[in-house]
Amino acid sequence: MRFRFAVGAAVASATLLAACGSSSSASSTATTASPSTTSSASTTAGSSSSSPPNIPNNPFAGKTIRLISSGAAGSTHDLALRAAAPYLAKYLHATTDVVDMPGGGQLLAWNYISKAAPDGLTIGTTDIQGLLANRWEKVPNETPNIQDLSYLGFVGGGVAGGAKVLFSVNTNKAPLTNIFTLVQDHTTKVTYLGSVGDVSVPMLFKIYNIPYTALTTYSGSLAELQGILRGDGELSSKTWGGSWASFVTSGKGKVLLEFSMRKTWGIDPNVPTLDTLLQKNPPATASEKAALEANASALDAGMGLFGPAGIPANKLAILQAAVKWTVAQPGFIAQSQKSKLSTAYESPQQEMAAINAGINPTTEATIRKFVPLSTGVAS
Numbered sequence: 001m002r003f004r005f006a007v008g009a010a011v012a013s014a015t016l017l018a019a020c021g022s023s024s025s026a027s028s029t030a031t032t033a034s035p036s037t038t039s040s041a042s043t044t045a046g047s048s049s050s051s052p053p054n055i056p057n058n059p060f061a062g063k064t065i066r067l068i069s070s071g072a073a074g075s076t077h078d079l080a081l082r083a084a085a086p087y088l089a090k091y092l093h094a095t096t097d098v099v100d101m102p103g104g105g106q107l108l109a110w111n112y113i114s115k116a117a118p119d120g121l122t123i124g125t126t127d128i129q130g131l132l133a134n135r136w137e138k139v140p141n142e143t144p145n146i147q148d149l150s151y152l153g154f155v156g157g158g159v160a161g162g163a164k165v166l167f168s169v170n171t172n173k174a175p176l177t178n179i180f181t182l183v184q185d186h187t188t189k190v191t192y193l194g195s196v197g198d199v200s201v202p203m204l205f206k207i208y209n210i211p212y213t214a215l216t217t218y219s220g221s222l223a224e225l226q227g228i229l230r231g232d233g234e235l236s237s238k239t240w241g242g243s244w245a246s247f248v249t250s251g252k253g254k255v256l257l258e259f260s261m262r263k264t265w266g267i268d269p270n271v272p273t274l275d276t277l278l279q280k281n282p283p284a285t286a287s288e289k290a291a292l293e294a295n296a297s298a299l300d301a302g303m304g305l306f307g308p309a310g311i312p313a314n315k316l317a318i319l320q321a322a323v324k325w326t327v328a329q330p331g332f333i334a335q336s337q338k339s340k341l342s343t344a345y346e347s348p349q350q351e352m353a354a355i356n357a358g359i360n361p362t363t364e365a366t367i368r369k370f371v372p373l374s375t376g377v378a379s
Contacts, residue, residue, distance in 0.1 A: 052091040068124030070109035072102040083335040087326040114143035118310035129298035132358035156346035157302030191233030301354040
């Protein structure tokens with residue numbers, strides 16, 4: 001469904017949006033720059049936002065910019081774009097049209113965006129680590145040259161939420177006492193419940209020679225949690241939040257590790273991060289350490305906005321500035337916090353640093369020793 005807001009108008013008209021040129025249908029919401037209009041489907045930039053700078057010869061004024069969410073309606077990608085859309089519209093003096101395009105572990109959206117005209121009018125979301133995971137796992141991909149895409153920045157992962165962590169049943173029995181005991185115990189087998197496309201846990205366990213059995217036949221995250229509660233296994237790795245957070249706060253579970261290169265985890269500073277683990281218990285080789293760092297840094301990079309390769313430098317700079325301004329707006333922050341999304345700005349330079357670290361030939365070769373190849377599932 002599309003909702004349009006004329007500048008200064010108070011009435012929104014709704015029209016159906018046809019499928020976006022692919023075999024998968026997509027839902028859409030459009031917002032035109034408006035200082036006062038709101039709707040139940042989207043919230044426009046209100047008086048709490050600062051005034052954006054004037055853009056001389058603005059190439060986006062009066063245009064429609066398609067914001068492609070690589071997740072379904074209600075996903076973190078969808079919610080983040082709908083929170084950002086009115087502010088991007090206000091900054092660019094444009095209409096922003098949010099289109100959900102889930103499918104193929106985000107590949108449907110990525111391929112659609114990468115093949116769009118490089119005019120800055122089609123941009124969308126990506127998990128930076130997901131882009132790299134598909135490459136590491138050699139998933140058949142129509143956009144393999146991820147270093148050439150146009151990165152705009154957006155929000156980092158795992159600061160106030162969205163962290164990828166290693167969950168454990170709440171026990172004081174070794175080797176699950178803490179992460180340091182686990183990586184030093186090379187005899188006790190543990191059972192991990194997860195997806196076939198996961199990178200973080202298989203690589204960690206194999207590099208530290210942790211004997212484990214992986215159960216990957218569950219239908220989804222909730223089924224994995226039910227399996228843990230049933231006693232099918234002791235460990236799983238998921239994004240912090242929802243039922244998994246309740247698993248910990250109820251006392252039934254705990255967090256052993258945050259997969260992050262930050263010094264501390266914002267949710268609980270007593271939980272070690274990967275950075276702490278690597279300092280106290282470094283792996284056997286420098287290349288293995290670099291591989292773990294590259295994956296964690298990509299997770300830290302969080303959710304980015306990107307466009308196809310070749311967007312002209314002047315347009316790219318305007319889009320990057322619009323994203324940075326948007327993330328700083330009180331209305332965007334409030335809406336994101338309401339949806340339990342990260343609000344920490346991540347720059348294009350930080351995203352590119354994570355990409356470049358992940359495609360380093362030595363690092364890539366090392367990671368491929370420890371992760372399943374060609375699963376077809378983004379991690």
